[in-house]
Amino acid sequence: xxxxxxxxxxxxxxxxxxxxxxxxxxxxxxxxxxxxxxxxxxxxxxxxxxxxxxxxxxxxxxxxxxxxxxxxxxxxxxxxxxxxxxxxxxxxxxxxxxxxxxxxxxxxxxxxxxxxxxxxxxxxxxxxxxxxxxxxxxxxxxxxxxxxxxxxxxxxxxxxxxxxxxxxxxxxxxxxxxxxxxxxxxxxxxxxxxxxxxxxxxxxxxxxxxxxxxxxxxxxxxxxxxxxxxxxxxxxxxxxxxxxxxxxxxxxxxxxxxxxxxxxxxxxxxxxxxxxxxxxxxxxxxxxxxxxxxxxxxxxxxxxxxxxxxxxxxxxxxxxxxxxxxxxxxxxxxxxxxxxxxxxxxxxxxxxxxxxxxxxxxxxxxxxxxxxxxxxxxxxxxxxxxxxxxxxxxxxxxxxxx
Numbered sequence: 001x002x003x004x005x006x007x008x009x010x011x012x013x014x015x016x017x018x019x020x021x022x023x024x025x026x027x028x029x030x031x032x033x034x035x036x037x038x039x040x041x042x043x044x045x046x047x048x049x050x051x052x053x054x055x056x057x058x059x060x061x062x063x064x065x066x067x068x069x070x071x072x073x074x075x076x077x078x079x080x081x082x083x084x085x086x087x088x089x090x091x092x093x094x095x096x097x098x099x100x101x102x103x104x105x106x107x108x109x110x111x112x113x114x115x116x117x118x119x120x121x122x123x124x125x126x127x128x129x130x131x132x133x134x135x136x137x138x139x140x141x142x143x144x145x146x147x148x149x150x151x152x153x154x155x156x157x158x159x160x161x162x163x164x165x166x167x168x169x170x171x172x173x174x175x176x177x178x179x180x181x182x183x184x185x186x187x188x189x190x191x192x193x194x195x196x197x198x199x200x201x202x203x204x205x206x207x208x209x210x211x212x213x214x215x216x217x218x219x220x221x222x223x224x225x226x227x228x229x230x231x232x233x234x235x236x237x238x239x240x241x242x243x244x245x246x247x248x249x250x251x252x253x254x255x256x257x258x259x260x261x262x263x264x265x266x267x268x269x270x271x272x273x274x275x276x277x278x279x280x281x282x283x284x285x286x287x288x289x290x291x292x293x294x295x296x297x298x299x300x301x302x303x304x305x306x307x308x309x310x311x312x313x314x315x316x317x318x319x320x321x322x323x324x325x326x327x328x329x330x331x332x333x334x335x336x337x338x339x340x341x342x343x344x345x346x347x348x349x350x351x352x353x354x355x356x357x358x359x360x361x362x363x364x365x366x367x368x369x370x371x372x373x374x375x376x377x378x379x380x381x382x383x384x385x386x387x388x389x390x391x392x393x394x395x396x397x398x399x400x401x402x
Contacts, residue, residue, distance in 0.1 A: 001331045002159060002299060004088045009072045009080030010043075011036040012367040019371070021355040023322050024335040025347060026369075027391065028359030029400030033367030034337040037359075038165045038301040039063065041335075043070070044085040045163040045299075047097045050141030052110035059181055061165030061188045061301075067101035067110050076364050082113050087160055091152040094118040095140065095160060102135065111135035117143075119153050162297040164188055166290060170308060173282040174275050175257065185295040186286065193282065194256040194274065196289045198239035203294060223327060227288045230316055231281045235263035235270075258285070279308040284317060291324035291332065302336040311342035311388075318346025322354060341388035344396075349374040349387075356387075358398035372396050 002020055007013045012033045026034045042062035046052050054064035073079035086096040097115045102108035115127040117140050125146075127139040140157065147154040164183060168190040171177045179191020186196035204220035228234060240259035258274030260281070274282055287305070290296045306314045325332055338344075347354050349372065356372040372378070381390055390396055 001090060001333050002087050002156070003090050004086075005037075005041060005044075006084070006086040006088075007037070007040045008084035010040045010083045010085070011070060011072060012361060012365060013037065013040060014072045014074065014080075014366045016367065016369050018357070018369050019355075020333060020335070022325055022331075022333055022353040023347070024333070024355050024357065025318075025343065026335065026337045026357045026359055027339075027344070027396070028398040030339075032359045032361050032398075033369075034359050035165075035303055036367065037369070038303060038335060038337070040083075040085060041087075041160075041163055041299075041301070042165055043083070043099070044087060044095075044097065045160040047085070047099065047112070047115070047138060048095055048140065048157050048160040050138030052099070052136070059183075060163060061167065061181065061303075067099075067108070074365055087156065089152060089156050091120050092118070093120055093152045093156045095156055097138075109136050112138060115139050117153060117157070119151075121151065121153075159297075159299045163299045163301075164297055165301045165303055166286075167303040168283055168286050168307065170279045170282070173279070173286060176275070185293040186289050190282070190286055193286060193289075194239045194258045196293065197237070197258060197285055198256060199295070200289050200293045201238065204292070219327075223292060223324070226320060226323070227284065230284045230313065230320060231260075233262055233264060233278075234260050234281065236261040237281075237285070258282075280310065280313055283308050284313075287317060287321060288324065291321055291334070292327070296332070298332045300332070300334055302334065304338065305336040306338045306340035306343050309340070311340065314338075314340050314342045315346040318343050320346075322346070322348070322351075326353075341391050344387035344391060347387065349378075349382075356396075358396050360398055370397060 005018045005020060007016050013036055028034055039062045042057065042060040045060055046056045057064045071080045071083055082098045082100045084098045086094055088094040095117050098113040100111050100113045102111045112127060112135055115138060117125040125140060125143050131139060133139055144154060144157060166188050172179050173190035173193050179187030179189045181188040182191050185199055186192055204224045228237060231237065238259050239256045260272050260277050262270045262272060290300060309317060325334060347356055349356060358370045358372055360368050362368050381395060
């Protein structure tokens with residue numbers, strides 16, 4: 001897994017080093033730099049993939065813009081000429097890149113200033129002037145063919161290259177609007193949810209008896225049940241291709257539609273689709289797919305994970321998200337932001353794989369990320385009050401000064 005992200009000169013993040021766990025929650029007021037962190041990692045991933053065009057950024061959920069506007073420029077110092085980003089894993093493998101722009105005022109294309117991959121098996125792979133490369137194209141990506149498929153170096157690069165920021169939209173989850181950034185297994189805004197759920201169910205409950213053990217089948221069914229438990233009114237959730245009788249002809253539809261069975265309704269009126277189901281149920285399925293589907297990125301972010309969730313469901317989903325990620329065998333890491341205090345009550349800060357970060361801006365406007373450590377004092381307070389209450393009381397920081 002990636003252990004450390006270093007960011008220099010990106011938007012309000014003048015200089016920050018963040019040590020990640022498996023589950024990483026970021027809290028703070030609007031505009032303090034939470035989403036900027038997620039986007040900085042997206043730009044790092046695009047750089048590792050060799051191209052920083054607008055399409056490359058949008059594919060990762062990063063808002064494209066004029067390069068100069070990404071560079072830190074505070075009143076207390078000169079504007080940063082470049083943006084420096086790096087990621088290091090538990091093996092000490094590190095990818096570093098320094099980015100500028102092709103014109104002095106930053107209105108042109110992104111360009112690579114420096115780029116290097118520190119390896120464990122040999123010398124670093126470094127971009128050098130004698131390579132005479134187009135500054136808009138990455139060098140390390142072109143050298144990946146030299147890396148063994150099971151090497152830590154390739155693993156780090158692939159994690160970064162596949163990274164994306166997901167931000168679900170209710171209309172897209174329902175299938176009313178198309179997703180502008182469709183990915184496997186689900187689009188950045190929730191597109192293709194029914195197909196993605198079909199794929200996840202194939203993984204969890206449709207094991208071939210001849211190629212799986214009873215223990216594997218039981219574990220898969222238990223995970224499926226753990227998803228349904230969060231949608232307490234649903235007796236069954238399954239993708240279906242025959243739902244014409246449940247949808248108005250004016251409703252857009254794809255080949256496969258989510259089909260719910262309401263446990264409380266009469267048998268002849270208990271069927272509904274994702275178009276009519278509660279948006280909270282769709283958000284739960286979306287999060288489950290990102291945590292459990294083998295095709296989801298191994299490093300991903302969810303911006304505003306609490307959207308459309310009542311406080312209790314937000315807490316329960318956070319608890320379940322941790323369980324799902326620890327079940328997954330691919331060392332998946334998730335970063336997410338929230339403004340809902342109840343989300344914090346689903347975090348066990350005594351587990352070092354679960355990390356909570358308070359994000360503030362100091363007197364100079366620089367974003368500061370502070371990990372909330374489970375100190376004896378905090379644990380004693382947590383014995384009296386839930387984390388949600390401690391945040392509102394100001395004990396965790398990250399409280400807006402309004």
